[in-house]
Amino acid sequence: xxxxxxxxxxxxxxxxxxxxxxxxxxxxxxxxxxxxxxxxxxxxxxxxxxxxxxxxxxxxxxxxxxxxxxxxxxxxxxxxxxxxxxxxxxxxxxxxxxxxxxxxxxxxxxxxxxxxxxxxxxxxxxxxxxxxxxxxxxxxxxxxxxxxxxxxxxxxxxxxxxxxxxxxxxxxxxxxxxxxxxxxxxxxxxxxxxxxxxxxxxxxxxxxxxxxxxxxxxxxxxxxxxxxxxxxxxxxxxxxxxxxxxxxxxxxxxxxxxxxxxxxxxxxxxxxxxxxxxxxxxxxxxxxxxxxxxxxxxxxxxxxxxxxxxxxxxxxxxxxxxxxxxx
Numbered sequence: 355x356x357x358x359x360x361x362x363x364x365x366x367x368x369x370x371x372x373x374x375x376x377x378x379x380x381x382x383x384x385x386x387x388x389x390x391x392x393x394x395x396x397x398x399x400x401x402x403x404x405x406x407x408x409x410x411x412x413x414x415x416x417x418x419x420x421x422x423x424x425x426x427x428x429x430x431x432x433x434x435x436x437x438x439x440x441x442x443x444x445x446x447x448x449x450x451x452x453x454x455x456x457x458x459x460x461x462x463x464x465x466x467x468x469x470x471x472x473x474x475x476x477x478x479x480x481x482x483x484x485x486x487x488x489x490x491x492x493x494x495x496x497x498x499x500x501x502x503x504x505x506x507x508x509x510x511x512x513x514x515x516x517x518x519x520x521x522x523x524x525x526x527x528x529x530x531x532x533x534x535x536x537x538x539x540x541x542x543x544x545x546x547x548x549x550x551x552x553x554x555x556x557x558x559x560x561x562x563x564x565x566x567x568x569x570x571x572x573x574x575x576x577x578x579x580x581x582x583x584x585x586x587x588x589x590x591x592x593x594x595x596x597x598x599x600x601x602x603x604x605x606x607x608x609x610x611x612x613x614x615x616x617x618x619x620x621x622x623x624x625x626x627x628x629x630x631x632x633x634x635x636x637x638x639x640x641x642x643x644x645x646x647x648x649x650x651x652x653x654x655x656x657x658x659x660x661x662x663x664x665x666x667x668x669x670x671x672x673x674x675x676x677x678x679x680x681x
Contacts, residue, residue: 393629395607401641405595409588412464414577420570422600427563448564455546459539469532478536480514483507483624485544506663510628513656516649558612625664
């Protein structure tokens, strides 16, 4: 979404303004291709992190990938001739979005994974679309929150449980504090998809670059004090994984996230969370030699049904209702 230099520095959004309305025009295959591309970028997070974290501590890892991503996007913005806004209002929005969308939830989940198995974490983190539906339906009401979308969120969660394994349900409740922390992180993710609509006046690349720069810088002092990166000995695999994750998952992924928010809205954009599950499983099998889940086929069926329900435009539902009433 190209944007002139003067346009990049202008915004009418603020923390107190109403959420902008979602574009209601007819969607085409490009919109859903963007959603799939976002799911692909973010589904690489788990296998890449697993390759990097053994020799790169979590705080340093998150800070490094954020700064790498910011540098990558700043280089592209420089080539495009687009400037980052310098007003305090813009950076307040960038900072708030980064805190609730990345810094806070990622740190919480990273801490929780010391006590909660990966399968349980995936199941708990997959509740984000349900929380987004509840917040949209009960509080913000900035877009239609239909029962079909709620059904899609539930189906997607059921499919996720099947793919990850039913044993994950048996383990829930054993580490209640850490599990509640993961749920708080998923609520934060849900809030971020709604708050992110306030940034619709900006070029998505500008938002991603500004947010990632703030996120990387705020974690840099703790990284220097706690981890002392100069004493680390990361493996070549860890370095490559950190760089790839910075460019693919963080830079491209976050930019696509803001594009999807503007074109598809909060609830549909959250559907990518379920698409990430089978893609992530595939990457884990390919990169980490993990086994194929026994209930993969049925889980995929439920996930795809859930995603389909969550991505049906409200306009199409209204058209069908009118057509049914007319007949």
